[in-house]
Amino acid sequence: MKGIFIVLEGIDGCGKSTQIKHLSKWLPNSGLMPEGKKLFITREPGGTKLGESLRQLLLNVCKDEAPKNLTELLLYAADRAQHVSQKILPIINNGDWIISDRYSSSTMAYQGFGRRINKLLIKQLEDIATQGVKADINLLLDISVSESIHRRHNTTEDRIESEGQVFLERVAKGFKTIAKEKDWTIIPANQQKEIVSKQIELSIIKSLSKMEKK
């Protein structure tokens, strides 16, 4: 039996990393995973060794060396292609479970809605890079743009985070549009982290039981 692939999405500062840390402890002890199967945690960009190098090129380059929009799109796609074939597919084919901090919808939200690159092109590239591999469960952690900016005011911004409020508004709208279209669970994430964790747990339990019935 194939493993389960879970993805957390959302704008910068929505708390994905904190919640994934929680899930990495909770899920293996929840009784939901089959006996003997492992849980892996990963992220995009940077889920593989090659991806780590691509992440540096995408996020931590000086302004003169910054990738143009199309280059940026292709680098995220390259990271994803490597991630899917080297890590995600082998893990789920082995029946193990994997949680990813971001996946292909981040490209639709940031490069499609944020940078306004042609969405059909992005969709075509997504099909190529993912080989059709889709997450079994997608969760959107929803915070407002002002909350995102507030939460990050003491941190050093990477290249994408420094795009500013108007860009982030488009990305946030993009995530909500995608979530509605694809019928994802939207978790209001502007609450105590323990409450957010509980809602995520319940949502995963519900999604898994729906999948069992199919």
Ligand code: TYD
């Ligand atoms: P992330 O790892 O969530 O940032 P952090 O380490 O600060 O938590 O994501 C890195 C950045 O890359 C984030 O600003 C969103 C951006 N991104 C895209 O623009 N397109 C994509 O396809 C992906 C996966 C990420």
